[in-house]
Amino acid sequence: xxxxxxxxxxxxxxxxxxxxxxxxxxxxxxxxxxxxxxxxxxxxxxxxxxxxxxxxxxxxxxxxxxxxxxxxxxxxxxxxxxxxxxxxxxxxxxxxxxxxxxxxxxxxxxxxxxxxxxxxxxxxxxxxxxxxxxxxxxxxxxxxxxxxxxxxxxxxxxxxxxxxxxxxxxxxxxxxxxxxxxxxxxxxxxxxxxxxxxxxxxxxxxxxxxxxxxxxxxxxxxxxxxxxxxxxxxxxxxxxxxxxxxxxxxxxxxxxxxxxxxxxxxxxxxxxxxxxxxxxxxxxxxxxxxxxxxxxxxxxxxxxxxxxxxxxxxxxxxxxxxxxxxxxxxxxxxxxxxxxxxxxxxxxxxxxxxxxxxxxxxxxxxxxxxxxxxxx
Numbered sequence: 001x002x003x004x005x006x007x008x009x010x011x012x013x014x015x016x017x018x019x020x021x022x023x024x025x026x027x028x029x030x031x032x033x034x035x036x037x038x039x040x041x042x043x044x045x046x047x048x049x050x051x052x053x054x055x056x057x058x059x060x061x062x063x064x065x066x067x068x069x070x071x072x073x074x075x076x077x078x079x080x081x082x083x084x085x086x087x088x089x090x091x092x093x094x095x096x097x098x099x100x101x102x103x104x105x106x107x108x109x110x111x112x113x114x115x116x117x118x119x120x121x122x123x124x125x126x127x128x129x130x131x132x133x134x135x136x137x138x139x140x141x142x143x144x145x146x147x148x149x150x151x152x153x154x155x156x157x158x159x160x161x162x163x164x165x166x167x168x169x170x171x172x173x174x175x176x177x178x179x180x181x182x183x184x185x186x187x188x189x190x191x192x193x194x195x196x197x198x199x200x201x202x203x204x205x206x207x208x209x210x211x212x213x214x215x216x217x218x219x220x221x222x223x224x225x226x227x228x229x230x231x232x233x234x235x236x237x238x239x240x241x242x243x244x245x246x247x248x249x250x251x252x253x254x255x256x257x258x259x260x261x262x263x264x265x266x267x268x269x270x271x272x273x274x275x276x277x278x279x280x281x282x283x284x285x286x287x288x289x290x291x292x293x294x295x296x297x298x299x300x301x302x303x304x305x306x307x308x309x310x311x312x313x314x315x316x317x318x319x320x321x322x323x324x325x326x327x328x329x330x331x332x333x334x335x336x337x338x339x340x341x342x343x344x345x346x347x348x349x350x351x352x353x354x355x356x357x358x359x360x361x362x363x364x365x366x367x368x369x370x371x372x373x374x375x376x
Contacts, residue, residue: 032362043351049344051079055261059335071229084258085341088319095253096302100281108194117193132173133183134301135289139169140183160250177297181254188253216259229343231323243323261339268337327352334363
């Protein structure tokens with residue numbers, strides 16, 4: 001297409017794209033979506049972050065995806081629902097799904113010593129199991145100052161384990177909850193040992209392709225990746241800056257993927273019935289784990305679990321990366337799934353919880369209306 005003609009057609013193309021997004025909204029949810037759009041627009045204006053993209057589903061159907069703000073502030077490139085963000089620790093539920101599938105196929109024993117699957121990992125003073133790693137109960141240390149700013153490209157998962165493999169466990173596994181992305185690095189090595197495949201290949205074949213998550217890829221900083229956003233941070237005086245260069249190849253499983261809200265909502269929908277994960281796998285993922293003294297830790301296997309004031313259970317995971325903030329929430333009774341991503345570090349994502357409450361409330365209201373109609 002001639003470039004000048006493209007510029008002339010661009011407003012029309014943008015309008016057509018917006019119309020296509022709006023057309024997918026079911027009539028009963030149009031008012032809720034209008035409110036939701038106003039909520040994210042107001043939050044964007046108030047917090048002054050570069051941009052936010054959101055997607056939502058109810059009862060297994062994507063009802064809304066939208067974005068406000070900029071993918072690239074310097075070039076004034078608008079953000080789109082198909083823009084790719086650093087999803088940070090939402091990578092953990094992705095990894096958890098792969099482990100859960102292997103578990104349900106009896107290819108992974110989540111209560112075995114990890115050396116069964118990663119024989120080269122140094123033995124510690126206590127054994128560590130995949131189940132403990134999946135709930136941050138394994139005693140693996142977290143980041144030390146500066147480690148999130150790694151510039152080192154690691155060719156394999158095993159290479160990345162060298163960062164912490166020689167370190168002692170912080171505590172006896174099972175006795176305390178200690179959030180650790182490195183524990184998930186180790187879990188990805190367990191997945192390799194159980195599956196006989198490289199972690200990234202296994203994720204693509206077993207998770208991303210079956211769920212049509214075609215925009216979900218590892219964040220190689222030296223590669224050209226279509227629709228990848230620019231990443232930003234805010235300094236102490238509030239000025240927006242380009243995020244520092246980082247290479248996340250040391251932590252694919254714990255925080256190294258790029259994705260879109262729509263892909264992540266599609267992933268969330270897959271957890272609501274057994275077409276993708278059988279009951280055994282979902283029981284592993286969503287059963288809150290406890291310490292050896294019986295204390296609940298608020299975390300299952302790659303998912304934060306809680307019962308809120310509305311007496312409904314919620315499964316969620318947040319993410320914080322250099323240049324990215326994200327949140328995924330599932331409410332299984334109403335089938336509500338919401339995912340949102342911002343291309344800046346340290347963003348307050350309370351608006352996402354408000355969106356979840358909005359769509360859960362609307363789903364309940366419509367459900368009551370349908371039940372009343374059927375009863376008459």
